[in-house]
Amino acid sequence: MTTDVLILRDPRESVKKCSLTPLRGREDVEFWSYDPNTRYDAAGRILLHHEGELLSEADQGMGLFLVDSSWRRLPKLLDRVDGEPVKRRLPPLKTAYPRKSHVFEDPEPGLASIEALYAAVHILHGPRPELLEGYRWAEEFLRLNPTLA
Numbered sequence: 001m002t003t004d005v006l007i008l009r010d011p012r013e014s015v016k017k018c019s020l021t022p023l024r025g026r027e028d029v030e031f032w033s034y035d036p037n038t039r040y041d042a043a044g045r046i047l048l049h050h051e052g053e054l055l056s057e058a059d060q061g062m063g064l065f066l067v068d069s070s071w072r073r074l075p076k077l078l079d080r081v082d083g084e085p086v087k088r089r090l091p092p093l094k095t096a097y098p099r100k101s102h103v104f105e106d107p108e109p110g111l112a113s114i115e116a117l118y119a120a121v122h123i124l125h126g127p128r129p130e131l132l133e134g135y136r137w138a139e140e141f142l143r144l145n146p147t148l149a
Contacts, residue, residue, distance in 0.1 A: 043082070048065075066113060095144075
């Protein structure tokens with residue numbers, strides 16, 4: 001993969017349930033654990049965000065920045081980010097991850113973090129099936145989104 005990835009991860013989220021856990025140890029992926037007393041520099045990176053412009057091949061050459069948290073806590077984590085990353089959104093895709101929140105309704109177009117990362121890298125550089133290794137719902141995700149297969 002030619003894109004490097006920074007992931008700001010909310011430690012309140014379960015590591016066991018985290019779809020990104022299989023990526024730990026990869027040279028092209030760096031994990032930051034959120035600390036409310038720390039600032040995080042994401043300058044020059046693409047922030048996958050539902051309010052951004054559509055991600056395209058024209059965005060190649062920039063690293064990716066993902067925030068792995070619940071939708072409810074996303075603003076709190078983003079409040080600690082400096083550098084004004086470029087917001088980009090993914091095209092409409094369907095998640096295979098069986099989401100179920102008891103306290104907050106997930107937005108319909110939301111994806112598991114690994115699904116969003118895979119889709120972004122696919123758009124920028126083509127398919128990277130190794131990103132989905134270890135993701136329990138990989139086959140279903142690709143079936144639901146044939147343009148990413």
